[in-house]
Amino acid sequence: MALLTLKDIGKRYRQGEVEVQALSGINLEINEGEFAALVGPSGSGKTTLLNIIGGLDAASHGTTQLNNIDISALKEAQLSDFRLFQLGFVFQSYNLVPVLSALENVELVMVLQGRHKKECRQRAHHYLELVGLKEVMQRRPSALSGGQQQRVAVARALAAGPRLVLADEPTANLDSENATALLDIMHTLSHEDKTTFIFSTHDPRVMDRAERIITLQDGKIVNDQEHHHEHSDKHEHIN
Amino acid sequence: MNVHKHSHLPFWMLLTLAWRNLWRHRKRTIITLSSIAIGFGLAVLSIGIGDGSHNSLIRNAIKLGEGHLTVQPRGYLEAPANHKYLEDGLALSKSMQTLKLAGTIEPRISLQVLSSTANNSVGAALEGLSHENDPRGIMLSNELVKGEWIKPGDLRGIVIGEGMARKLKARVGSKVVIMAGKKGGDSQAQLGRVRGIFNSQVPEMDDYLIFSDIQFAQRFLEGEGAELSRQPVTRFAIFLDDPDTLYHWKDKIKAAVESKAVIAMDWQEMMPQLVQFIAIDDAGNYVFLLLILIMVVFGVLNTVLMSVLERAREFGLLRALGLSRRSLLMLVFCESLILSLLAIVVGWIVGGGVHLWFSQHGIDFTAMIGEGGNVMMGTFMDPVIYTELSWDRVTQLTTIIFIVTLASGIYPAIKAARVTPVEALRT
Numbered sequence: 001m002a003l004l005t006l007k008d009i010g011k012r013y014r015q016g017e018v019e020v021q022a023l024s025g026i027n028l029e030i031n032e033g034e035f036a037a038l039v040g041p042s043g044s045g046k047t048t049l050l051n052i053i054g055g056l057d058a059a060s061h062g063t064t065q066l067n068n069i070d071i072s073a074l075k076e077a078q079l080s081d082f083r084l085f086q087l088g089f090v091f092q093s094y095n096l097v098p099v100l101s102a103l104e105n106v107e108l109v110m111v112l113q114g115r116h117k118k119e120c121r122q123r124a125h126h127y128l129e130l131v132g133l134k135e136v137m138q139r140r141p142s143a144l145s146g147g148q149q150q151r152v153a154v155a156r157a158l159a160a161g162p163r164l165v166l167a168d169e170p171t172a173n174l175d176s177e178n179a180t181a182l183l184d185i186m187h188t189l190s191h192e193d194k195t196t197f198i199f200s201t202h203d204p205r206v207m208d209r210a211e212r213i214i215t216l217q218d219g220k221i222v223n224d225q226e227h228h229h230e231h232s233d234k235h236e237h238i239n
Numbered sequence: 240m241n242v243h244k245h246s247h248l249p250f251w252m253l254l255t256l257a258w259r260n261l262w263r264h265r266k267r268t269i270i271t272l273s274s275i276a277i278g279f280g281l282a283v284l285s286i287g288i289g290d291g292s293h294n295s296l297i298r299n300a301i302k303l304g305e306g307h308l309t310v311q312p313r314g315y316l317e318a319p320a321n322h323k324y325l326e327d328g329l330a331l332s333k334s335m336q337t338l339k340l341a342g343t344i345e346p347r348i349s350l351q352v353l354s355s356t357a358n359n360s361v362g363a364a365l366e367g368l369s370h371e372n373d374p375r376g377i378m379l380s381n382e383l384v385k386g387e388w389i390k391p392g393d394l395r396g397i398v399i400g401e402g403m404a405r406k407l408k409a410r411v412g413s414k415v416v417i418m419a420g421k422k423g424g425d426s427q428a429q430l431g432r433v434r435g436i437f438n439s440q441v442p443e444m445d446d447y448l449i450f451s452d453i454q455f456a457q458r459f460l461e462g463e464g465a466e467l468s469r470q471p472v473t474r475f476a477i478f479l480d481d482p483d484t485l486y487h488w489k490d491k492i493k494a495a496v497e498s499k500a501v502i503a504m505d506w507q508e509m510m511p512q513l514v515q516f517i518a519i520d521d522a523g524n525y526v527f528l529l530l531i532l533i534m535v536v537f538g539v540l541n542t543v544l545m546s547v548l549e550r551a552r553e554f555g556l557l558r559a560l561g562l563s564r565r566s567l568l569m570l571v572f573c574e575s576l577i578l579s580l581l582a583i584v585v586g587w588i589v590g591g592g593v594h595l596w597f598s599q600h601g602i603d604f605t606a607m608i609g610e611g612g613n614v615m616m617g618t619f620m621d622p623v624i625y626t627e628l629s630w631d632r633v634t635q636l637t638t639i640i641f642i643v644t645l646a647s648g649i650y651p652a653i654k655a656a657r658v659t660p661v662e663a664l665r666t
Contacts, residue, residue, distance in 0.1 A: 084561025099259035112246045
């Protein structure tokens with residue numbers, strides 16, 4: 001049974017006088033533990049799709065099921081709680097709360113989940129150590145580099161124990177060294193924690209780290225294939 | 240889906256975030272706090288001056304007038320007349336003395352008279368005071384410009400104001416014939432001799448009042464048919480040691496002396512014009528207070544709203560991570576709450592400091608109001624005003640500022656809670 005199932009997802013919105021078809025006929029299944037990349041040119045619908053999966057935006061039609069929960073049927077307050085307990089997010093930039101230290105940022109989501117203070121601290125320490133930020137965890141975001149900030153965001157997303165982590169162009173603002181380093185960390189953690197990752201990118205070096213590449217164009221999935229970067233062999237994915 | 244788990248922003252986290260957010264723009268917060276504190280200081284000062292001057296006016300009016308409480312014939316205030324008097328002053332005085340009142344009870348006689356010298360005649364009010372302890376006598380004896388105050392047992396001596404002395408062309412030692420109408424239509428007269436002339440700067444007093452010993456005035460009541468052995472008086476003026484006990488003693492005195500013929504009234508009932516004047520003057524102060532409150536509202540609104548508008552993206556992030564709308568609303572509201580609490584603390588340090596200084600050193604208004612400018616409503620205000628602030632005022636001002644600053648945070652909080660994650664994150 002797939003962790004995530006999208007059925008006939010479509011999204012239209014108005015931009016001034018023009019009606020834009022951002023997504024249409026999206027059918028997708030993602031299994032537990034997958035490390036999948038959404039790729040495609042700007043405006044192909046990557047972010048919109050991630051927003052719909054993350055319950056941040058509503059689809060015009062179709063259903064989204066995560067862990068047997070129909071996200072499309074949830075009310076706003078339920079969606080908010082759903083995101084808190086089921087999902088992890090890594091955004092392109094401005095991921096962190098500026099007035100909180102790296103450690104506190106990682107703790108925040110767990111605190112909101114109602115976890116015990118001690119547990120929050122232990123888990124935050126553990127994940128910050130895993131992303132290699134043990135030495136700087138007391139610093140506020142303004143005292144961290146862009147790469148470090150993104151790693152804090154990854155640690156935050158994973159520490160909260162989500163079923164699925166959504167990352168919207170997490171490396172867009174990073175140089176290639178930091179970008180590949182971040183992807184390596186995400187990849188390792190996804191294997192260790194058996195956490196499912198879906199991230200969008202149009203960076204070929206980042207794509208190379210993905211185990212499955214879903215290509216979007218004009219709001220449609222035009223290609224979906226497994227990708228074993230060790231051997232560079234590709235298998236068509238049956239949709 | 241049945242969502243069993245809900246997001247929960249613990250109070251300590253709410254406070255941590257709110258406190259740190261408030262100090263994100265240190266300068267802006269300090270400027271806002273300073274402006275509120277200065278406004279608050281001004282409000283405290285203006286209200287302190289208002290209350291100080293009003294209380295000074297009231298204290299003088301009570302001393303010069305008929306005391307904190309007055310016992311007099313029923314109907315006298317509405318239509319004063321020489322034949323309206325308390326026949327048995329002795330009995331009333333005894334029944335009041337049994338109350339063991341904290342203050343003094345002064346018997347007085349007031350009569351409408353005509354005073355004449357060889358040169359002129361003018362209408363006047365003869366005020367018979369019991370002895371030298373009457374606060375009115377003590378106060379006016381300080382305003383004597385010529386001669387001396389009436390000595391106890393001086394049954395001919397009178398003291399008049401400068402205005403009347405001018406009209407009568409009287410000096411110290413002059414004889415003045417004082418004539419009073421009787422109920423039946425006849426008249427009676429007594430001869431007085433001017434012992435002193437005062438100048439209170441209050442024309443209503445200087446032009447109109449003649450002071451004498453109470454026994455001198457009692458002769459007129461005797462002419463009306465009163466028995467001197469029962470010590471007839473027009474009224475008793477009661478001066479309390481502690482003005483705050485007014486209503487306590489008013490009730491007791493009412494119970495002790497009131498009858499069909501006798502009424503006990505407090506100073507507010509005796510001087511409704513003064514009460515009205517103070518209410519109007521207070522209204523002016525409230526307008527000033529309102530302006531300060533508007534300033535405070537815009538100060539808080541500006542600070543919190545600015546910080547909300549520039550954090551739209553951050554709020555979007557928090558909402559995306561799973562912070563509920565309610566928690567976000569609480570967070571921004573908590574920032575306003577902390578700001579208003581800080582404003583009150585800083586405000587009281589500034590306002591309280593200003594008040595303490597001026598309550599000790601006073602503000603000298605002599606130059607501003609000039610000679611005689613401090614006279615109003617038949618009484619006068621001390622030219623040096625010491626600010627006064629009662630606990631009621633402290634509570635009132637604190638509550639108003641607190642509610643107003645807090646209310647200014649409502650709109651920004653609602654605005655923050657309306658942020659939708661997608662739109663905020665897109666910016």
